[in-house]
Amino acid sequence: LHFSPQKHKNIDIDVKNRSGLTALSCAVEREDVKMIQFLLSKGAEVRDAHLIAINHDSREKAELLLNAISQKYGREKELEGVDDSSVFAPYITPMILAAQRGNIEIIQMLLERKHPQLPSIHIPYCRCESCRERILTGELYTEYRRHAYQAIANPNYICATAEDPFLTAFRLRKRLALESSIDRDYASEYEALANNLHEFSGSLISMCRDKDEVETVLKEATGCENFSGPKMVFPRLQLALDYKEKKFVAAPQVKVVFCFALFKILK
Numbered sequence: 001l002h003f004s005p006q007k008h009k010n011i012d013i014d015v016k017n018r019s020g021l022t023a024l025s026c027a028v029e030r031e032d033v034k035m036i037q038f039l040l041s042k043g044a045e046v047r048d049a050h051l052i053a054i055n056h057d058s059r060e061k062a063e064l065l066l067n068a069i070s071q072k073y074g075r076e077k078e079l080e081g082v083d084d085s086s087v088f089a090p091y092i093t094p095m096i097l098a099a100q101r102g103n104i105e106i107i108q109m110l111l112e113r114k115h116p117q118l119p120s121i122h123i124p125y126c127r128c129e130s131c132r133e134r135i136l137t138g139e140l141y142t143e144y145r146r147h148a149y150q151a152i153a154n155p156n157y158i159c160a161t162a163e164d165p166f167l168t169a170f171r172l173r174k175r176l177a178l179e180s181s182i183d184r185d186y187a188s189e190y191e192a193l194a195n196n197l198h199e200f201s202g203s204l205i206s207m208c209r210d211k212d213e214v215e216t217v218l219k220e221a222t223g224c225e226n227f228s229g230p231k232m233v234f235p236r237l238q239l240a241l242d243y244k245e246k247k248f249v250a251a252p253q254v255k256v257v258f259c260f261a262l263f264k265i266l267k
Helices: 023-029 033-041 049-055 059-073 075-079 094-101 104-112 129-136 141-152 155-161 165-182 184-206 211-218 235-242 252-266
Strands: none
Touching: 023 033, 023 049, 033 059, 049 059, 049 094, 059 075, 059 104, 075 094, 094 104, 094 141, 094 155, 104 155, 129 141, 141 155, 141 165, 141 184, 155 165, 155 184, 165 184, 165 235, 184 252, 211 235, 211 252
C-alpha cells in the first residue's frame, strides 16, 4: 500500500462505516497487525480501537494501541474512556473493560503501565459531590454502577489487585446483595455476581495446598476488629460465618483444619 496524507488529501483515513467503526477498528477486529501498524504510521486516530483490542482479549494489539495514544497525547489520555465511541460508553476505561473480561494478562499489563485500580463504588443513593455530579450531568448512573460492579467483582480482577481476596469477596458480595434489593432493574444481574463471588471464595480456599496454608487463611484477623470475647483461634472462619459464606465454611479443607483444632482442644 502506498498512501500519503499529502498526496491523497481527499481521503479521510479515520472515516467510519455504517457500524461506526474506523479502518483501524476493523483491522483490530480482523486481528491484522500489519494493517494496524500501517494505519498508525499514517496518523490514524486510535479512538476506541484499543478498547476493541481489549474486548478481543488481545494484549499485543492493546499494548500497541495504548503506546500510540501515549506517544500522541500523553500517558494520562490512555487511562480514560472514549467520548465518541459507537461501541463503548464514555465511562468504560481500559481497566474497567479488562476487569469485566477477566483477562489477567491485560489487567497485569495495565497495572504495569500505572493504570489505577478501580475505585470503590459508593453506597446506593449516595449524595456526595461526585455522585451528585454524575446525576446532574445526565450520565446513566445506574448503567455506570452496573458496569463498575461487573469489573470489580470479577474473580481474576480481585486476585490481581486485592491484598486480601477473601475479605474483598466477602464484603463485595454483601454490597451486591444490597444493590439487588434496591436496584430492581438489575437485581438478577447483581444476584448472579454475588453468587459468583460466593463460589469464588469457596474455590479459592480449596486451592490451598496443605493444612498450614488453610490455617494461615483461617487465622487472619483482618476485618475481625469488632469481635468481642476471648481471642479466637480462627477469626477468619468466624467472619465467614457472619457473612454467611457457606461455600467457604463448608470447604473440605476448612472442615479438616477445624476438626483437627477441635480435637486438640478436647484432648
